[in-house]
Amino acid sequence: MRRPALLLSALIFGFATAAIANPLPDPISVTPLAQELRFKMQSPQVRELQVRLRQAKYLAVVDVEDRFGQQTREAVRKLQQDAGLRATGAVDAATWQALAQRSRQPTQAELNNTDIGPWYVAPDQPGYVMELQHRLKQAGLYQGRIDGVLNPDTRQAVAAWRQRIGLPASEVMDERTWVPLIRRTRTPRYAELFDAPPSSDMTQQLDPRCTTGKVICISRQQKKMSFVDNGRIRFTREARFAMPGWESDEGEFRIWYMNHETVSKIFGERTPMPFALFYDRNVAVHYSQDFADKGYAGGSHGCSQLRDYQVAKWLYEQVKVGDKVVVY
Incomplete structure (x- = not known):
């Protein structure tokens, strides 16, 4: 059974991916x-x-x-x-x-709070690296191309940023490094990073409720998610859902809160949930690094997850509070 919904203080946390405790030490x-x-x-x-x-x-x-x-x-x-x-x-x-x-x-x-944690989003996501390069360029530390490649200039810029904010030089953009960067730079628009919307060659059989207006259409049986605009499917991608015992509701919902830098803290660890679109209390559509890393070997605590950062960013800019989400 899912835990009771939390109120406004939990909005920025959301339901995220579970993790397994470390093995016992000596x-x-x-x-x-x-x-x-x-x-x-x-x-x-x-x-x-x-x-x-x-x-x-x-x-x-x-x-x-x-x-x-x-x-x-x-x-x-x-x-x-x-x-x-x-x-x-x-x-x-x-x-x-x-x-x-x-x-x-x-x-x-x-x-001493100078440890290097995991990347906020893994550097194998070109969409994330492009945003990182754009932000480092805004900070005056990167002059190269916005190409999504973690090249030597990008690595040096990350190390320089860490030094600027008083951390040891490192090429890892962990949360303690990323959060000050997003606070001191603006979020680039999708069109500033990419020339076209995400391509899509998947198909999804839509629920009839998905054919009018802007709808995020989520099929648990097909393990897919589509964004549909007045009957036109703009993209379809694989999606991942709840672990057994943490299932959220099916039905028709409305996006009621959006936050592009959500971090879950509910389950004892900090789990980034970029581009979170909350549609059923604390349940959201969001990008999941765990899904990108592990595929269907893992699961969420109720959320509907995407594993492509670029797609999640594009979707976030297409919708607004009040738009429809259909889960079936």
Whole structure:
């Protein structure tokens, strides 16, 4: 059964892809617990606690700190519940050991918030690299072609951007690097990056409700999604849907919220959901890197996913709040 819908505070999070916890570390690597860690206290070991909670997918934060806040306490409670411990929200020896079994020893880079996480969107998506190149050009760091190729000039520009915002030079555009870039540059329009709409050679048998107006037409049985404009199919692509037990509703809906830089935090980790089009409470159409990487070996927590960044960007610009989504 799907979890109850969250309200406005959850809009920017959405339902995203599940992930599997890291394998258990060698117990020898566990730092001894110096003292019980509790709400509102400040300690360097709280930083390690937060890194480990993030590794174990209980705490969806980018950076960690010395302060034991409410979000950390709730993450500890969830860990304790899963481990069969009393859910006090305070970290005693038993809780620390349970967390150690689900995490590994943090690196200094993780503790200092200078670690290099995964790419926000993988660099094998030409559409994403083109947007990245456009933004780096706006920042005055890239002068090459907008061609979607992660060439040496683009890599150098990424490293230069990281240095500009106070991070170690690296060629990885992780979330802590990408978010400041999108905040300080404008989002390029599809037509600034591409000469034509996405081509399409797939077919989809449409539901009759998809033939009037602008409609995102989603067939779970066919595992496809089409954008239809007054009966004309503009593109059809493969789509991926919910894992067993997380199915969302079928029916006719309306887009009620759009956000091109959504990041899910509901399930204990940060999962980018670019070009999210929310149509049924927290359920959205969006680009999924997990779908691009794993295909149908994975699944969502209710969302309808695309695995082509260029297609998701184009679709996002074609629709508006109030347009129809049909799921059948």
